[in-house]
Amino acid sequence: MAYFTKETLRFLADLEKHNEKAWFEANKARYEEHVKEPSARFAATVGAKLGLEPHVMRIYRDVRFSKDKSPYKTNIGIGFGHGRAVTAPGFFLHAAPKESAIYAGVWHPEPPALQRIRDGIVAKPAAWKKARAVGLDDDEEALKRPPRGVPPDHPHVEDLKRKSFTASVPLKATDLTAEDFDKRFVAGAKKMAPLNDFLASALGSGK
Numbered sequence: 562m563a564y565f566t567k568e569t570l571r572f573l574a575d576l577e578k579h580n581e582k583a584w585f586e587a588n589k590a591r592y593e594e595h596v597k598e599p600s601a602r603f604a605a606t607v608g609a610k611l612g613l614e615p616h617v618m619r620i621y622r623d624v625r626f627s628k629d630k631s632p633y634k635t636n637i638g639i640g641f642g643h644g645r646a647v648t649a650p651g652f653f654l655h656a657a658p659k660e661s662a663i664y665a666g667v668w669h670p671e672p673p674a675l676q677r678i679r680d681g682i683v684a685k686p687a688a689w690k691k692a693r694a695v696g697l698d699d700d701e702e703a704l705k706r707p708p709r710g711v712p713p714d715h716p717h718v719e720d721l722k723r724k725s726f727t728a729s730v731p732l733k734a735t736d737l738t739a740e741d742f743d744k745r746f747v748a749g750a751k752k753m754a755p756l757n758d759f760l761a762s763a764l765g766s767g768k
Contacts, residue, residue, distance in 0.1 A: 563740045564603040565637075565656065569595045570734060573635050574658040580631040592620070596637060603654075604639050606743050611750060613641040613651065641750075650760040652750045656737055663746055665695075665753035666727035667760050669702075674764055679708060679721050681763025686717060692759035693720060695752060698727045726760060728753045 572591050576584075585592070600617050608615035618638030624630045635657065642651025653664040670678065682689045697720070704722040707713050711721050720726075730749035736742060 563738055564599045564606075564742055565737045566595065566599075567734075567738060569599065569637075569656075570658045570737070572596060573637070573656075576633055577635040577658070580633055580635065582632055585633055596620070600637055600639060603743060604641075607639075607746055608641055610743065610747050611641050611652065616640045616642075649764070649766045650757040652753070652757070654746065656732070658734075661732040661734070661737055663730045663732065663749040663753070664727055665729070665750065666697075666725070666756050667764075668725045668727050670725075670764075675724065677765070678726060678760060678763045679711075681759065682717050682721060683711070683715075685759075688759060689717060689720070692755045695728045695756045697723075697756075698725075698729055700725050726756070728756050 568591070572588070572595050575588070576592075579585075597620075604615035604617050616639070618634065618640070620634050622629075622632060622634055624632065637654065637656040639654040640651055641653070642649050650665070650667050655662050655664065667674070667678070700723045702724045703719075704724070706722070707715065707718050708721055711718060715721060730752065732745075732749075736745055739745060
């Protein structure tokens with residue numbers, strides 16, 4: 562049995578059009594059946610296969626410091642990692658009607674963690690070269706100049722400018738609704754595992 566269906570994507574698309582409490586409460590049964598329950602089932606299955614702790618993102622947005630006061634998230638977000646530490650590398654499912662993907666790595670680590678990653682790249686350039694071969698996402702917030710102490714001709718200078726170290730595998734709607742989506746997710750995650758392994762070693766949070 563498939564985890565997610567066309568009804569899952571239809572609910573998320575409808576929620577994007579009607580992101581308000583009254584509509585959500587009137588359609589809460591759809592949310593429970595097509596989003597919440599399958600997300601929990603998928604998280605448990607994949608978490609066990611990866612040997613990682615799953616964490617299903619709450620649908621409720623924190624609007625306290627946001628100009629956008631829409632109360633609900635319009636995507637499914639499920640993380641898999643060694644605990645819930647923000648700096649620990651892991652895998653993440655982002656599922657939405659228009660764009661979905663599997664993500665790996667670390668996004669916007671705090672300065673001490675970022676420095677440890679940069680130190681790891683400098684200390685083990687060959688290992689980093691293999692890790693980054695999975696293909697890194699663009700980092701629009703990368704530094705314009707090399708970090709302090711890094712020569713401009715360093716072989717990995719562009720990576721050392723980065724503030725995030727993530728990779729991704731895009732997903733089609735047919736991937737999300739496939740009966741073997743758990744297997745497809747695990748296969749995609751394993752392709753990006755070398756990046757997580759390097760980052761975990763640099764951060765002291767795993768291999």
